[in-house]
Amino acid sequence: MKGMTVFARINHAEGAQKVGKKLRPTELIIFGNPRVGTPLMQCAQSVGIDLPQKALIWEDEKGQVWLFYNDPEYLADRHGIKGCDEVIKKIANALGNFARTAAVQ
Numbered sequence: 001m002k003g004m005t006v007f008a009r010i011n012h013a014e015g016a017q018k019v020g021k022k023l024r025p026t027e028l029i030i031f032g033n034p035r036v037g038t039p040l041m042q043c044a045q046s047v048g049i050d051l052p053q054k055a056l057i058w059e060d061e062k063g064q065v066w067l068f069y070n071d072p073e074y075l076a077d078r079h080g081i082k083g084c085d086e087v088i089k090k091i092a093n094a095l096g097n098f099a100r101t102a103a104v105q
Helices: 012-018 034-043 045-050 072-078 085-103
Strands: 005-011 026-032 053-059 065-069
Touching: 005 012, 012 026, 026 034, 034 045, 034 085, 045 072, 053 085, 065 085, 072 085
Parallel strands: none
Antiparallel strands: 005 026, 026 053, 053 065
């Protein structure tokens, strides 16, 4: 993830196995870039509860792999962010690029 720092990877399937449960591959990646996240927190500091950004990657029962993350518009609505459209757009573009890159790997 160019320009992003991966802060943590949480393997939920591994955790499930440790307690005797089965779970298809499911991993949470916590990542971010202060150059992107800081301007968003300057718009609304409460968004810090949702940062760094997270992506959940899992395999369904058919073997298809999925990637989910919180849409920046959702974060803007959740935290009442107004007047920061450029910041939201920049984050949306960065996440879109991340998802496209992950999809081709």
